[in-house]
Amino acid sequence: MFDAILFPSAPSFFAEWRTVYFEPIPNSGEKIAILIAIKEISGKIEIFDALHPTVIDSLYGAKATSFNGYIKLIKSNLLKNNGESTIDGVSIGDWHASQSENIHGIVRQALYKTASLGSVALRGLFEEDSHIENEQVDSRWSKRIKNAVIEIDPSYEKSFDVKIPIGRDVRIPCGFHTSRYSAKFNVCTSQTITRMKSNLMDLQIFDSHNVSNNFDLIIQMPTDDNLQVSLKTLARMKENIELLKEEVASKSNIQIYTCNSEEEGATRIFEMLKVS
Template identity: 30%
Template structure:
């Protein structure tokens, strides 16, 4: 039988990181009353503060299409404005939003293990759009196609910086005539690169897609008799570690999935590189193709 002291030891220690947080609302149509949370902000007792976007980028693209970049710029402007205010005052009071239709929600007290935990609470309680995944069922196994896919963002950025590389994108690699052709995102005389997303909210499907990308790279690597390419690499998009729109459990599953891909890649001399922005992917392609610094 447990003693009272032993039972007390089983009770989890309450979190000691205290903070206040607030959502930042945006009303697209003035006076409509329809608002959604675009960011969350928190201030700790120590004075530490952080403002983070709470609506995922692919959701923004689904909602605003070819105007998504302008909307993202507005979010960045709002985050910068509030961050500058918090840097000076360490409080939410008297912040003036830089554009109309933006407002600060109710300020709430909370406690957690750290700042990221506070922001995750804020997202969970106020930002329903953060959990949506408009592209969870898109069919990208056979080709890189959608205007809103991660792969198109990377390709557009690379071609914009290096127009001569356009001819190397979206190639097929045939091992034998009877076999299915391997789909390769970027295939030149010296480089074979595939890319795919790995999202915590869609981990099982995305992991299978990444494995398919690896299999296609295996085909190039194992039958690379003619060109002897220097680089065979899978570039994997993953959200930032401090993205508050995902839980700790989701981020742990993401890390486990990445480790699985890295172990499989190592066995076949395929580099697996996680990135969080198209700019980081660009640097990997430049490094492979031009020997630029990573």
């Protein structure tokens, strides 16, 4: 009966995982999963983020940079202490034995089983069309790129968050603007193609009025191996980006640039300033 059925082979990667929690208010009992620690059979410890940068922005706003720095400190502490923490306000779950195809499969299991406020917020962001929330996410992405740029060259600080006059009574916001090059910024989520289309329309207006030589829509995208975004969601997001690229294919002065971090976004801006 079962001769013609092919069963998948058993996962060959074995490891243990444990979740690292942060307690925002000491002794409150509230905990947020911030990291996943993986211990391979060899004893090697690897640490993975449980919170997507976009979620950290949403949760902590102006304090997101400080919180990211705190997470880096905790990571360093865990690696120095073989997966244990010596920092106040940090608690760690038990080790759990597991197996999967690779280490990323183990991490996904850990994230699923210890769903935190962060992962719930991420699902809401990528699966629901929350106009206000996504505008805030875009704004924080723009601010992160701004900080990355002015850290390298502070003279460009006034080039961010500019309202460009079009005609007599219209002023259109622009994330970054110089006479040579202008850019707008979006974070790609599964249902936010409308917002990105709106920014492309603004760039087309800028182009038709010759406000700059070249234009970018700089979009933050999860990487292919991102642990917090499902493969199905990521595929839908890529489809949206391809649709947008088809729309601007004939517009030589406008490009869509995707990246994962504000450092990559800043690098793109400086590259375009050189060639524009």
